[in-house]
Amino acid sequence: MNGHSEISKMQSDAMSSSVLYPKLDRKQLLITGSKGLMLIAEDGTRIIDATGGAAVACLGHNNDQVKEAIIKQLEQITYCYSQFFTTPPLEKLTQHLTESTNGEMSKVFVVSSGTEAVEAALKMARQYFTELPQPQYQRHRIIARRQSYHGNTLGSLAVGSHKARRALYEPMLNTQISHVSPCYPYREKIKGESDFDYVERLAQELEDEFQRVGPDTVCAFIAETVCGGTLGCVPPVSGYFKAMREVCDRHGALLILDEVMTGMGRTGTYHAWEQEGVIPDLQTIAKCLGGGYAPIGALLVNRRVVDILNQGTKVYSHSQTYQGHALACATALEVQNIIKNENLVANVAALGPYLGQLLQKELGDHPNIGDIRGRGLFWGIEFVQDKSTKEPFPVQKQLAGNIHLAGTRKPYCISLLPGNGTADGKNGDHIILAPPYTVTKQELEEIVRRAKMVIFDVLKSID
Numbered sequence: 324m325n326g327h328s329e330i331s332k333m334q335s336d337a338m339s340s341s342v343l344y345p346k347l348d349r350k351q352l353l354i355t356g357s358k359g360l361m362l363i364a365e366d367g368t369r370i371i372d373a374t375g376g377a378a379v380a381c382l383g384h385n386n387d388q389v390k391e392a393i394i395k396q397l398e399q400i401t402y403c404y405s406q407f408f409t410t411p412p413l414e415k416l417t418q419h420l421t422e423s424t425n426g427e428m429s430k431v432f433v434v435s436s437g438t439e440a441v442e443a444a445l446k447m448a449r450q451y452f453t454e455l456p457q458p459q460y461q462r463h464r465i466i467a468r469r470q471s472y473h474g475n476t477l478g479s480l481a482v483g484s485h486k487a488r489r490a491l492y493e494p495m496l497n498t499q500i501s502h503v504s505p506c507y508p509y510r511e512k513i514k515g516e517s518d519f520d521y522v523e524r525l526a527q528e529l530e531d532e533f534q535r536v537g538p539d540t541v542c543a544f545i546a547e548t549v550c551g552g553t554l555g556c557v558p559p560v561s562g563y564f565k566a567m568r569e570v571c572d573r574h575g576a577l578l579i580l581d582e583v584m585t586g587m588g589r590t591g592t593y594h595a596w597e598q599e600g601v602i603p604d605l606q607t608i609a610k611c612l613g614g615g616y617a618p619i620g621a622l623l624v625n626r627r628v629v630d631i632l633n634q635g636t637k638v639y640s641h642s643q644t645y646q647g648h649a650l651a652c653a654t655a656l657e658v659q660n661i662i663k664n665e666n667l668v669a670n671v672a673a674l675g676p677y678l679g680q681l682l683q684k685e686l687g688d689h690p691n692i693g694d695i696r697g698r699g700l701f702w703g704i705e706f707v708q709d710k711s712t713k714e715p716f717p718v719q720k721q722l723a724g725n726i727h728l729a730g731t732r733k734p735y736c737i738s739l740l741p742g743n744g745t746a747d748g749k750n751g752d753h754i755i756l757a758p759p760y761t762v763t764k765q766e767l768e769e770i771v772r773r774a775k776m777v778i779f780d781v782l783k784s785i786d
């Protein structure tokens with residue numbers, strides 16, 4: 324089928340489907356099976372899922388042990404209302420999570436997605452200040468960062484700063500949120516500036532923002548520990564989070580670390596913050612918690628925040644029907660047990676640098692590849708029109724989206740996670756690689772081989 328007739332077929336198939344596809348006139352590839360690294364399409368094509376969907380499938384697909392755990396739980400209890408009851412999987416999963424922080428984060432609120440975890444964190448941040456012995460009701464602001472993504476409900480979208488995703492809803496978004504620079508050395512570190520000076524500059528900017536809005540009005544500063552979807556896997560420079568923590572502490576504001584995309588081992592430590600020398604007050608997790616086997620996310624709450632609630636109302640003013648869902652918790656618990664028992668975080672830490680080196684060696688010299696960065700099994704490739712000016716491709720080219728689309732077709736058969744808005748929230752493209760923690764060296768070599776092929780071909784085809 325030529326390109327034109329393929330598009331017409333996709334359009335007519337989309338019209339006859341009841342699914343509200345992201346592009347209403349584009350039927351998506353029908354995936355009917357999976358195993359390990361592979362997604363299997365209806366015609367039998369095997370596609371390497373190099374990103375575990377949206378950096379989710381940390382154990383790969385179709386894991387027998389997880390399936391068994393799900394079936395076992397189905398025979399016990401799948402759902403009961405967490406406002407009334409608790410269940411063994413909810414107890415065990417939350418205990419596992421608090422223990423993984425040595426008890427620093429002492430309570431866990433389990434929800435069904437990353438977005439919901441972020442909403443729960445924002446509410447907890449606000450509530451914390453109303454529960455203090457001398458309540459600070461004037462605290463209602465959040466400081467976040469540009470080119471960040473924290474979810475897609477109106478609350479979490481307002482906190483993030485992806486211009487394109489926000490644009491349509493701008494008039495409805497909370498205006499009590501402001502944004503400072505991300506830690507994005509590729510574009511924003513000044514030539515000749517040391518990491519130390521760069522961090523000092525960013526700390527000063529955060530301090531200035533506190534002063535501008537009034538330090539006693541700010542509940543929290545929120546950041547992704549390693550920037551994911553919008554910037555494309557950018558680790559912070561050394562000392563960054565310690566400096567941000569200091570600014571927050573100076574003003575009594577909370578530090579919220581959003582590890583929805585990077586928690587549970589993705590960056591080579593179980594919690595991404597372990598590599599930053601800070602402990603958050605509130606932490607959100609989701610994707611690799613359930614590994615794609617259950618829609619699940621969670622808010623982890625630091626002991627010192629919990630203590631304040633315990634001395635106050637003893638009530639968390641937020642709830643959802645599916646919070647603490649027993650089947651989701653049992654599923655996530657099994658995923659986490661496998662990560663632990665099979666020592667998979669060590670595999671991530673060991674293979675991460677190898678993936679980085681492979682990408683650098685195979686793709687680094689291409690004139691349109693501006694930067695390759697990442698940590699653990701979480702790597703981003705940023706594209707530019709011109710390496711010296713770092714000028715991004717115009718958004719109309721849809722470069723990253725086209726790489727993804729072409730990748731899923733023959734001869735490449737690889738799914739890569741596209742991102743845009745990299746350079747300024749609107750312009751700029753990157754793709755993300757986030758293979759499962761179980762990946763082998765040989766599989767990484769095949770992933771890079773296919774990624775290179777499709778990226779170079781698509782770059783060649785754009786004028």
Ligand SMILES: Cc1ncc(COP(=O)(O)O)c(C=O)c1O
Nearest residue numbers: 436437438472473474551583584
């Ligand atoms: C850092 C971060 N926070 C929050 C979210 C929202 O999570 P979800 O899509 O599960 O609602 C995402 C999703 O990509 C994310 O990367």
